[in-house]
Amino acid sequence: MSLSDPNPLQPFVNKLIARSGLGAAEQAAILALPANPVQVQTNRDFVRLGECVDHACFVLAGLVGRFGQNREGSRQITAVHIPTDMVDLHSVVVPGASSALQALSVATILRVPHQALREVARTFPAIAEAFWRECAIDAAVLAEWVVNVGRRSARCRLAHLLCEIACRVEGSGKQVGFAVSFPATQYHLADMTGLTSVHVNRTLRDLRNENVVSLQGRMIHILDWKRLTKIGEFDPTYLHLESGANDSAEAEAEAEVA
Amino acid sequence: MSLSDPNPLQPFVNKLIARSGLGAAEQAAILALPANPVQVQTNRDFVRLGECVDHACFVLAGLVGRFGQNREGSRQITAVHIPTDMVDLHSVVVPGASSALQALSVATILRVPHQALREVARTFPAIAEAFWRECAIDAAVLAEWVVNVGRRSARCRLAHLLCEIACRVEGSGKQVGFAVSFPATQYHLADMTGLTSVHVNRTLRDLRNENVVSLQGRMIHILDWKRLTKIGEFDPTYLHLESGANDSAEAEAEAEVA
DNA sequence: CGCAGGTTTGAGAGGAGTCAAGGGTTGTGG
DNA sequence: CCACAACCCTTGACTCCTCTCAAACCTGCG
Numbered sequence: 001m002s003l004s005d006p007n008p009l010q011p012f013v014n015k016l017i018a019r020s021g022l023g024a025a026e027q028a029a030i031l032a033l034p035a036n037p038v039q040v041q042t043n044r045d046f047v048r049l050g051e052c053v054d055h056a057c058f059v060l061a062g063l064v065g066r067f068g069q070n071r072e073g074s075r076q077i078t079a080v081h082i083p084t085d086m087v088d089l090h091s092v093v094v095p096g097a098s099s100a101l102q103a104l105s106v107a108t109i110l111r112v113p114h115q116a117l118r119e120v121a122r123t124f125p126a127i128a129e130a131f132w133r134e135c136a137i138d139a140a141v142l143a144e145w146v147v148n149v150g151r152r153s154a155r156c157r158l159a160h161l162l163c164e165i166a167c168r169v170e171g172s173g174k175q176v177g178f179a180v181s182f183p184a185t186q187y188h189l190a191d192m193t194g195l196t197s198v199h200v201n202r203t204l205r206d207l208r209n210e211n212v213v214s215l216q217g218r219m220i221h222i223l224d225w226k227r228l229t230k231i232g233e234f235d236p237t238y239l240h241l242e243s244g245a246n247d248s249a250e251a252e253a254e255a256e257v258a
Numbered sequence: 259m260s261l262s263d264p265n266p267l268q269p270f271v272n273k274l275i276a277r278s279g280l281g282a283a284e285q286a287a288i289l290a291l292p293a294n295p296v297q298v299q300t301n302r303d304f305v306r307l308g309e310c311v312d313h314a315c316f317v318l319a320g321l322v323g324r325f326g327q328n329r330e331g332s333r334q335i336t337a338v339h340i341p342t343d344m345v346d347l348h349s350v351v352v353p354g355a356s357s358a359l360q361a362l363s364v365a366t367i368l369r370v371p372h373q374a375l376r377e378v379a380r381t382f383p384a385i386a387e388a389f390w391r392e393c394a395i396d397a398a399v400l401a402e403w404v405v406n407v408g409r410r411s412a413r414c415r416l417a418h419l420l421c422e423i424a425c426r427v428e429g430s431g432k433q434v435g436f437a438v439s440f441p442a443t444q445y446h447l448a449d450m451t452g453l454t455s456v457h458v459n460r461t462l463r464d465l466r467n468e469n470v471v472s473l474q475g476r477m478i479h480i481l482d483w484k485r486l487t488k489i490g491e492f493d494p495t496y497l498h499l500e501s502g503a504n505d506s507a508e509a510e511a512e513a514e515v516a
Numbered sequence: 517c518g519c520a521g522g523t524t525t526g527a528g529a530g531g532a533g534t535c536a537a538g539g540g541t542t543g544t545g546g
Numbered sequence: 547c548c549a550c551a552a553c554c555c556t557t558g559a560c561t562c563c564t565c566t567c568a569a570a571c572c573t574g575c576g
Binding site (some may be wrong): 443444445455456459460463 | 521522523524525
């Protein structure tokens with residue numbers, strides 16, 4: 001990666017472009033942002049609850065979860081983040097961390113100072129809009145998770161989650177393939193779906209026996225995508241993966257004017 | 259209201275100021291936005307799923323819910339909005355509605371064109387940041403709802419929800435009082451908490467018998483706030499009601515410079 | 517006065533949780 | 547290259563919280 005792509009923030013720019021479109025000046029401004037790489041071990045918090053952070057975290061590699069908690073200590077993952085996700089862009093405008101961030105596998109994080117992000121957003125309206133849009137999409141995913149956890153059976157919840165992950169890992173352009181990387185344990189899946197790990201295991205066994213999906217070796221093996229989406233009642237619209245060619249064009253035009 | 263407060267968007271400005279602070283020019287720009295009032299009857303959708311909207315909706319009066327859905331048709335409310343909430347500010351940057359909006363009681367909505375909102379956001383970086391911040395806070399509430407629905411008992415869920423509503427209706431400045439307006443039915447509460455209305459009824463009965471809360475005549479009567487927050491494991495931090503006096507001051511300063 | 521929508525309660529069923537134990541895998545260190 | 551430990555997966559038996567189905571009972575309003 002580092003040979004063909006020397007700037008570690010290039011994937012971030014690519015992601016923003018896919019959804020928002022950015023002019024050359026905007027792209028350059030983002031690539032010029034300071035970015036401090038950090039290695040995080042599995043099950044290690046790198047942002048603690050209540051902490052007031054001064055940087056946002058971009059996932060270069062590995063898997064990251066946002067954790068909420070019960071008083072009794074049972075945990076709920078409210079968001080998962082895969083490589084190319086900016087985990088807490090929202091913290092730029094709301095710095096008090098209202099939930100903890102933890103690596104679900106060994107992960108490489110890029111720390112980008114709030115100060116710098118705020119500055120580019122103030123200088124380039126198109127960037128401010130792009131950041132705002134990313135947050136809006138994260139919120140759409142959260143809303144879908146509320147539905148998932150609130151109104152679907154265990155079977156349906158898991159199928160839906162796996163569909164979402166598969167789509168997000170694959171990205172918009174490509175077809176959903178046979179297997180996608182996803183180094184989460186069944187405990188993690190339980191915390192994402194509001195179930196227990198025991199029940200996740202049983203449900204996953206059923207799906208495997210029916211030749212729908214199987215999880216092995218940090219990978220999701222999709223055996224029957226169509227059935228999986230049906231079982232999970234999955235409609236990828238809310239992920240906004242393809243993005244508006246319209247919006248992009250419009251933003252591009254605006255960028256030129258400004 | 260209309261006598262002492264002729265501009266219907268004044269409450270919106272007040273809300274933004276409370277969290278973000280805005281200069282005089284920014285305030286004037288927002289007050290100058292076009293706003294088209296609409297009456298909506300109870301249980302009526304005013305934004306349909308999938309529809310591509312060209313305006314955002316501000317709640318002047320009444321109660322509004324954002325609805326997600328199951329394939330079997332059982333519904334999940336992913337967000338409730340009370341007067342002074344801008345329901346779908348996120349739609350400015352993501353126009354495809356990924357969930358329906360429905361009035362839970364008779365409501366008065368102010369429609370504000372996306373075009374106009376986008377323009378003020380592009381012209382005033384402080385406004386763009388304020389809008390972005392509002393979306394980030396909405397997302398924080400959503401994350402808390404995921405935890406609520408995913409990892410808490412029915413009793414705890416309901417208590418938590420009622421705490422949240424009480425705090426939001428009261429606003430930051432005031433103490434939490436004896437009773438707050440909340441014209442939702444037990445069906446609505448069920449759809450907010452991922453329960454059935456039958457179980458909501460039983461749980462509410464228990465809370466009433468214990469003299470903690472009681473719901474009568476479109477009002478929440480708080481009988482024992484301390485116990486209610488304890489039962490609901492409620493910590494209002496995520497609502498960001500008081501807001502940073504810091505942030506405000508900072509934004510104010512920035513606004514003057516710009 | 518009667519209807520529609522909301523609330524209340526009962527009885528029984530079932531999905532998911534809890535507790536407990538055994539088996540597999542992975543990675544590290546001797 | 548083997549051995550051990552830590553972690554993860556798997557399964558069984560039993561419990562219980564919440565759902566489902568069903569039927570009254572309010573209550574505000576036309």
